[in-house]
Amino acid sequence: MAGGRAHGHAAGLPAVGEPSALGPEPSIVGREAEVRRLARVTGLGADVPSGDALLGADAPHGGVRLAADEVGGGVLLVIGEPGVGKSTLLEDAARRAAHAGHRVLRATGRESERDLAFAGLHQLLRPVLDEADELPERQRLALLGAFGFAEASGEPLLTGLAVLTLLSRLADRTPVVLVVDDAQWIDAASAGVLSFVAWRLDDDPVALLVAVRNGEPLPGFDDAFPAIRLEPLDDAFPAITLTPLDDAASRRLLDLRAPELPAGIRDRVLAEAAGNPLALLELAKAAHSRGLEPHDHGPLPVGERLAAGYAAQVAELPEVCRRTLLLLAAADVADPPDAVLALLPDPDDKTWLTLEQASLVGRAGRQVRFRHPLVRSAVYQSAPFDARAQAHRALADVLGDEPDRRAWHLAAATPYPDAEVSAALERTADRARRRGGYAAAAQALARAAELSPVPGDGTRLLVDAAGLAVLTGRLAWVEELAERIRARTDDPNALAAATLRVGRLTALTRRHNAVFAELIGIAGDPAATHPATALDALAAAAVLRFYSGEASHRQEIDRILPRLPDDPMRDWVRMVADPFGGGRGLVPRLPSMIAAARNHPERLTALAVAAWILDEIALAVRTFDEAVRSWRTRGPIPDGLAGVAALAYFEYGRWAQAREVCADIGALAAGKLDHAAACVLATDAMVLAAQGDTVEARALAERALRLVDPLESRSVAVHARRATAAAAAAEGDYESAYEQYRTLFDRGGDPVHYHASYPALPELAAAAARTGRHAEAAEIVERSARALAEGGSARLHALVERSRALLAAPERAERAFLAALEEPALEQRPFEHAQTRLEYAEWLRRRRRIAESRPHLAAAHDVFARLDARPWAERARAELRAAGTDVAVPDPHGLAELSPQQRQIVRLAARGLTNREIGERLFLSPRTVGSHLYRVFPKLGVTTRAQLRDVVDAGGVPRE
Known part of the structure; x- marks a missing residue:
């Protein structure tokens, strides 16, 4: 069993101390506001005495009453230096909650258990593990497998869902309070599950209280709890940062706990403790036990000296x-x-x-x-x-x-290499890996490498450790392991593997050009490295070529590619790096390559990206669907390419799903993988701009641009500026829109990014037509048409024709519109197709061909209404009214007010799924699903689940 056995209370001396010879009863001094804050989160009233009142441990609730209208829930961090009183506050909150009849579950992080996968989670849940028998079977097996009581599922997110469901069931009976002390030592697998749960406590009376030392890293928690960095992040969970007690509170504490101290010693204690409650009590105790006099010289023990005193x-x-x-x-x-x-x-x-x-x-x-x-x-x-x-x-x-x-x-116990101990740690790593405990597995492999008596085996173990560390998203750790590999071997293949592992994560930051050079160095010398490693390095380099859009990168890839052996990976590199050249001819091979990659989410994701880049959108979306399903059950695998899934879903008309993918990846990347975070921010901004949420779209686009260097992440820069331009256009500011669209092409009219710039051509043309810049925009369109003549996709040819139509003289415009509309590839992207139909219908109506315009206007309007593309729907309605057709404002049931997650819940409920089944699909607790439905029913004007089918059939929410 890998988990810990302990269900114990926080092991920390308080802001106030525990019973000792220096005082009769523990009391909380100087923390009245913090006590009230914790009481609110745990579902207790806030009637706490203030001022000089001391909260005795024997007082009923310590003066805190359970409020009839407050059941508690949410997350609260308690941050501070050792000895400042975190553990005491948590212990006090737990005692009050238990007294009020709440279920209290506790865990304490321990240094010795931080490398044991799910040890902290087992410690927390051990008192209620019998409840696991009532979970859905897959969840039950995932939870028990994480603790070694059943065959491990290797699905950390399913484990997280099991914990969420278990807590929700407990909360059905009584509010639940989770207390995690010394969280900086909680193992990463447990921390990951707790962070998953923390984001989903909105509707359950479950409170999570977390104490952490100031400045300590929390692997696995840092995405969920960005406040630990003490930065003013808007999306951080609430936090209490405990500062030292002020002079008045420090004196009150000494009055209570060490009243017999001589005045001179008392002043020295106050001065040297500097408001740290632990130091106050321990220094007072030491002075009292040693009989120090005011005239005695020398510093009192504090900090490291306090440990020496122990x-x-x-x-x-x-x-x-x-x-x-x-x-x-x-x-x-x-x-x-x-x-x-x-x-x-x-x-x-x-x-x-x-x-x-x-x-x-x-x-x-x-x-x-x-x-x-x-x-x-x-x-x-x-x-x-x-x-x-x-x-x-x-x-x-x-x-x-x-x-x-x-x-x-x-x-x-082993200071020297030992083959048996090394092998035991390797087996431990394998068990942790199968349970999804990647950090624990990497730690075990790294220690096994230190103890391996065979140099080659030690190097192999370190390389494997670095590979697993990549899955944690902790770049600094991967770099540290790579340095250890370099320090112990000159084997070129091992060195290349180390650099490759660092490169995979660094690619998701902003250092693209430097990493590209390193990867090309590996791939360009296959004689010194294994051919498979060289291919992997070139594939990673192709990803960077896509991110950066740098033309010289493609030239480097083209130089090296012929030297490498024939392999599907080589074909993939060509598709991604050169989609309008050699990659275009590989399109017929994609379906068979995808079929061969079944059950391999990383390869499926890569092939879905290739399909998307080559404009095979339907194939890309189907492949992404399969990859994302596998990816979600595998746990938080940082993969910047998965962000392309959001773009594919956006183009395919599944906007709610696009935003869900953005949210998933953004949570994994926040704070450490800037490029990956920027990718999804820019994509989310594009969706919001199309839906008319221009303020939020602009804010997300600006955040994305701040995270990257636009010259090294041109793909992000293009999408962010497209979003900003679309927001301006939605507001009627076509001058600003054109200026932003123009930045997607350089001074000579060539695309800033070889792939991302071209789809914006019609938007550039539309803004140019409204601002009188026909000639400049027409030159860019024709320059692009020439570049795409040979290798461009059917979709891009259709977009060029649409762009020409918007800028052309009347006698040539209709032919270009019809050429665009007749292209089947455009129909697979409903938003682009509807835009083209609307623009053609506007052209027809202005030439008084009103009857011909109406079918196009109606069809375009229906698509915009379904996508909730409000500016475009309003524009289509205005045209319909001008064409003599009155259209009621769509969405009478209020679907436009729902969040993407609520729409997904409505869609699944309309298909007849229960709350539990919906929760399992969306990784939510059944209570949260029920709460969402309770809130959306009035907005939709329905009173039963059966009526949801009618709402979905009305076109507001697509069934699939």
Whole structure:
């Protein structure tokens, strides 16, 4: 079992401390506002005394009452330095919630468990795992598999859905409070599931309280909790940042807990503690126990010196006490299994009394915990290595039924290479990988590499570790592993593999040109690297060619490609890097290549991208559908190419789905993979601009441009500027629109990006026609037509004809319009096809061919209404009225007011799916689905689920 066994309370000394010889009862001083904030999140009223009131632990609810109209829910971070009182606030909130009848589940991060996949999650859910029997079968198996109780599914998001459903079921009976202390040490797999759940707590009375040390990284949490970086991000969860107590609160705390301190010592304690509650109490305790006088000189222990003080205290204990403490510190569990308890003194042994009287540990039943992490750290670090190794070997000997823990204990006891321990860690990594614990697997492989006695095996393990680390999205970690590979080998294939792994993640940042050069260096020397590695490197380089749009990149790829062996990957490179040249002739091979890639989401995604680039939109969307389904069940695999799925769905008329993909990828990329985040921001902006949400579209486009260098990420820059231009056009500002569209082509009229610029030609032409810039725009259109004459797709030829029609003299315009409309490829993109029909109908009506215009206007209007393209729908309605046809404002049921997620819920509910089935499809809790439906029914004017079918059939929400 990889998870932890402990269900224990937070191990931290408080802003106020726990009972000790210095004071009778714990009290919270100077944190009244924070207590009220936590009370609101946990569903308790906020009637908390303020001012000088002290909240005693024995007061009913501590003065906090359960409000009749408040059930709680949401996420709150408690951030601060060690000893500032995070654990005490969480403990206080948990106690109040439990007193009010809420279900409280707790977990505490531990350094020794941060590499054990799902250890923290198991610790949190262990008291309620019996409830898993009531989950849907796939969810039940995913959850139990994550903990090693069933065959691992390897589907982290399904595990997250299982946790969400489990918590929702618990919350049906009573509000639930999740308390996660020392979250900086929670393993990444657990953190990933908790972050998944955190974003979906809107409608469930489930509160998640997370305490984290200021400045500590939270792998797996950092996407969900950007506030940890202490940056003012709009989408961050609420946070409390605990600052040191002010002078008045510090003095009140000492009055309560150390009233006997002499005035001179008291002032020194106040000065040296600097408002840190732990330091206040411990310094006061040390001064009291040592009988310090005001005239005594020398600093009081604080910070590292405080840890040294603990070590000195431990050194004075009997040998049996020191051995017991070291075993506990090495085991680092608050609820030891029977095997570990067998190594410790009997419960009634006087050793425990000695340790408790020394205020080093506390016991409650089977729970044994250190009073503060500094105690554990001091015990462990002050012991000589031989003693620590002996403790770890003893623990490994009794943990035979927990192979992952046993492997790590053996590793901690092994200072030199050891083949058996290395192999045990490799097996641990394999188990973690199969459960989706990529970070834990990478950590285990990296340590296995250190302990491998065979240099070649160690290098292989590090390369594998770097490959798994890529899946976490943590670029700095991948770079660190690559440096370790370079330091231990000169094997060119291993070095190339290391560079390639770094390059795959760096490609999703803004350093495209530098990474391209490195990848080309690998691919260009196949004699020094394995041919497969060279092909992988060239494929990654082709991705960068697409991102950057740099012409010289294609020349480099063309130079190297003939040297590499014939392979489907080589064909893919040509499709992506040169879609209007050699890549165009490979279109007939795409279906067979896709068929051969079934059940491989990464390859399917890549081939879907190729299909999209080659304008085979229907094939691209079908392939993306299959890839995204697999991708979602595989967990958060950072893949910038998956962002193209959003563009494909947008072009194919599935705008809600496009926005959902943007949201999914944006959550994975935020804060660390700037290019990937910018891709989806720009795409989302294009959708919003088309729907008339011009303010938000412009804001997203500006954010996208701030994240990248436009010269190294031309694809992002083009899409962002298209969105900005479309927003301006929607507002009637065609001058600004033309200026933005014009930036998509250079001074000579060539496209800024070899693929992304061309689809904007009709938009450029339309803005030019309204601003009198016919000649300049016509030159750009004709220059593009010449460039696309040989290798351009049928869709691009149709867009060129549409552009010509918008700029042409009357006698030539109709022929160009008809040429565009007769192209079947344009019909597969409903928005572009509807735009062309509207523009042709406008041309017809202005020539008084009103009867001919009406069918085109009506068809275009229906598409715009279905897509919720409000500016275009209004324009079509105005034309219909001018043509003598009165059209009622569409969407009488309020579908335009629904979010993309709500529309998806409506569509699935109309098909007869239950709330639980919808939740499983969309990774939401059944309660959240029900809450959305409850809110949308009045907007849609319906009272039963059966009526939703009529809403969908009316054209507001496409069924598929």
